[in-house]
Amino acid sequence: MAVTETQATTDLEFVRQLGQQLRVDSIRCSTAAGSGHPTSSMSAADLIAVLIARYLQYDWAHPKDPNNDHLIFSKGHASPLYYAMLKAVGAVTDAEMMTFRKFGSRLQGHPTPAIPWVDVATGSLGQGLPIAVGVALAGKYLDKLPYHVWCLCGDSELAEGSIWEALDKAGFYELSNLTAILDVNRLGQRGETEYGWNTDIYRRRAEAYGCTPVVIDGHDLTAVDRALGSSLSNTGRPTVVIAKTIKGKGFPEIENKDGWHGKALPPDMAERAIKELGGIRNLKIKTGRPERGTPAQKRKDGSSAAPKVTLPTYRKEDKVATRKAYGDALLALAAIPDVVAMDGEVSNSTHADEFAHAHKDRFFEIYIAEQQLVATAVGMSVRGYKPFASTFAAFFSRAYDFIRMAGISQANIRLVGSHAGVEIGQDGPSQMALEDIASMRAIHSSTVLYPSDPNQTAKLTQLMAGLDGIAYMRTTRGAYPTIYGPNETFKVGGAKVVRQSPKDRVTLIGAGVTLHNCLDAADALAKKRIAARVIDLYSVKPVDVKTLREAARVTTGRFVIVEDHYPEGGIAAAVMEAFAEEGGLHVAHLAVKGLPTSGTPQELMNAAGISAKQIVAAATKLAARK
């Protein structure tokens, strides 16, 4: 390798050389890997060269410094460029850069927080910008620090509605601390993008979303320099730099040619390209150091002691919906200064409105845009806040890809979905979450909680504040009897045996509303002289294997599992997966097997076969089993 160490300067000729180095390195590491996206990196190389040479304020030695700018590659497939940039700023060595995409390397196919400078995993297009909006919201309204959020987007991903949800909120919340850089290289994976180089369409849209568009030639360094510079002085509006670029720029054999997306150059071609681009360089750039400052929100917490949270409590005679208890508990958790909340325009139903009214400065109304709702939570998690995002449980399905990616990003977010199951009644199946437990259980790093009682809900909400990963809680629309006293304790991975005797012949397992049905059924079974153990499986993931095993032992594996959820992948699956190696279970599984309609909650639970009388029938049959 030619060693051409150069002192960092910021004259544009140096920046030009830096851009060429980024291209060369993008080619080198992807050719070494035998896969990757060099051409998508080459189109954006000049944009990134100008950014890191002149505008980005970042202390690479301290990636968690709250004053750092943020740089998110929404087009995560330009990872070769990202890693080439890390080499140029001295964060990784050339040797490490060359481990790209190899097993065991932290430089994965798409960037992930396996490396400390990456805020979030990208690679599912249309997500980086929404998350950047979340970070920028934190910067402007919580941290109140001057850091800038830069986001590199591809043009293919501009077809995703989530990009426009993001720009909409960026405009609405006047995020002048955000710059989206659109790398309009015209070519997508399988041909021309929807609008090719018609940058005017993007300009008009950005404008219509309350952003300041700047259309430039993305290889004209002076123009790039001016555009990025102007975005720092933009007030009241986010900037959208719309850069017309050439895919594969710098190597005429592949420049602007179809068929070169996501392909490493073969070694001989790579050699020619590197030569064309001026050979291997080793330029180093010193990015600007960020200004000092302390996040405003955190400053409020003067003491180092843990903040005192006084949870709401409920009396045995109270009937309080778990969604209401969630709202009460969230309000109490406001004592923790880094607890923040956001909702999708249904806070009067989820009861996040209690927090919203009392702590306007820490509540973000995202309106009916669930992808941006979750992205905002992820962005705030990047800045170390403890976000609680709420909407109807059914509508988190709108953001499922964002939740999936949040798991890969190792984000710490809390999602609370209300109005779950047929229990919601008259509104009908469009508003019923009947697949949320299955889908949320299958998320990496997820915890799934489903309380049945207000005291329990309050305790679980508090637990969630301290949880890492994706914590999901399902709350219920209706109000049911209070089961637990305010001093009862709960834990992630716990379960409660709410009825038991040594003579138990069958175990009834429910959570949320079906726990109440199980308790009613146990009463009815007692009259039939069938002693039934009742387990509250409030922690659906992870499940309490020990309590389940003990119940299986006592009731010789006779379980009636009842869930207000479709039969697949829900509570019964959680139990059976936990017992996989044990064997010996004999499960009657009551779940929502058909498509529900409208009706009262009781009518719909009867129709679905999950109400007390059906539990009694199933348990009676199972108890008779030898």
Place this chain on the structure above:
Amino acid sequence: MAVTETQATTDLEFVRQLGQQLRVDSIRCSTAAGSGHPTSSMSAADLIAVLIARYLQYDWAHPKDPNNDHLIFSKGHASPLYYAMLKAVGAVTDAEMMTFRKFGSRLQGHPTPAIPWVDVATGSLGQGLPIAVGVALAGKYLDKLPYHVWCLCGDSELAEGSIWEALDKAGFYELSNLTAILDVNRLGQRGETEYGWNTDIYRRRAEAYGCTPVVIDGHDLTAVDRALGSSLSNTGRPTVVIAKTIKGKGFPEIENKDGWHGKALPPDMAERAIKELGGIRNLKIKTGRPERGTPAQKRKDGSSAAPKVTLPTYRKEDKVATRKAYGDALLALAAIPDVVAMDGEVSNSTHADEFAHAHKDRFFEIYIAEQQLVATAVGMSVRGYKPFASTFAAFFSRAYDFIRMAGISQANIRLVGSHAGVEIGQDGPSQMALEDIASMRAIHSSTVLYPSDPNQTAKLTQLMAGLDGIAYMRTTRGAYPTIYGPNETFKVGGAKVVRQSPKDRVTLIGAGVTLHNCLDAADALAKKRIAARVIDLYSVKPVDVKTLREAARVTTGRFVIVEDHYPEGGIAAAVMEAFAEEGGLHVAHLAVKGLPTSGTPQELMNAAGISAKQIVAAATKLAARK
């Protein structure tokens, strides 16, 4: 009830009366139900009155007439208005209208295809318009019929990115046969919408998306009339009627007042309102009858005989990726004239490009907009086509809410997700579907298929063409040995025993890539004198209970289940759910338990613990179990 039958005329005074009737009936049925959204109905009553009196061409006696216009309530919560309209056109009686939201009534809380005039279930906001775009695409490019697609949207849902994905495609595909009517009543569920009555923002956005916006006062009947009329003569562009309206219009006590979303009026208030609105009416309107015509696409199929499909076949020595076989089979299925396809800008990876190149007229490039991708499929299913939509399996998670709603809509769509699991290798976890089996299994009416071999893939693709409901197939990136001959048969709910002997001591269960690992493991186990049965569980939902039971009997419940998927809710859950009542299983469950990185497929399968050697270890341990 005052019986005021009036002959249908279309003078505007009659239309005004009709609008008042729609309001009165919206109030009546929701007050009788004790829940519902009368105020959201009242704001749009004049819009719908003009539409049905003067523009909608619809034969209510023949809802499946291909010449009918389509009317989709994207704001599904305005269901009282929808049902009041059905009464006004004579499709339902007043008595049936009054069963709204009651158990057993087909007039559910939000409209569903339980009634024949409803194309799709709505109620999850931001979905009706994308589906309307799908219907309009079918109208313009497949049916080539003059029917018009009308879609009533709320203003709250304009915050959903999916609305803009839809308008983007409507503009791009020049759907002048589509009119979106935006009921801008300023108030959402919990207060003012993001932009209130700032109709200019919506105007500029609609314009930027290639649509013709018309801003009107939605209670000025002349203006409404002109706007709807103009949309029929609009060429080359969809029309977006932006109607400023008043929530609760017609009853001053609640007009434009917060706190009245989703609330039925109490009986006394309802009485006052009905009086204010001129009392109960019984006006009937004869909507225009549609022009006659025959769908162009279907006409191509001159004969009444079933079209002959010649599936591709593969030799034992071929190594062909299942995604490639899918592309080949889809191309063969083009012999069926109502097979259509769409892809999210990755058709060269999913191999839908074979169909796209050969049948440009039946292929729709949706670019990277997975919500619109699924919505397009649903819209074409409304028109009786057999859509196959494809993208990377991971990215269907972007459209999970649309898939959930498609299940409720009883749509018949086929989704094919390629590049599933850690098997994809270097691209890393953002591109790996590791939760798709769990999430897709939990969809109402879903079928989940996961082939391992090209002949099988071709057969299953053909089966999918005939399936009702949501059929999902997971295909694999890499090429593996061909297992089956071209004459092998497969069925939904089937499984194949690919290795067996009466001495089998353990059963290995895999599907897709893990079936190949199971076969390798069985070879290795044979050398250790452990006879292993191998089951190809290609139909993950429904599963073949009989084959599994027989295997459990022979191998005394010893199952090694191997899946390239997170442990929750996937193949093992499918098996265990099927055995719930049986008991006796002893399952070693090999799945992707950590967060994968980049690497070769083999490295990643090893790291995840799902490769042959780990299957051997698990099977050996299990076989030794008493």
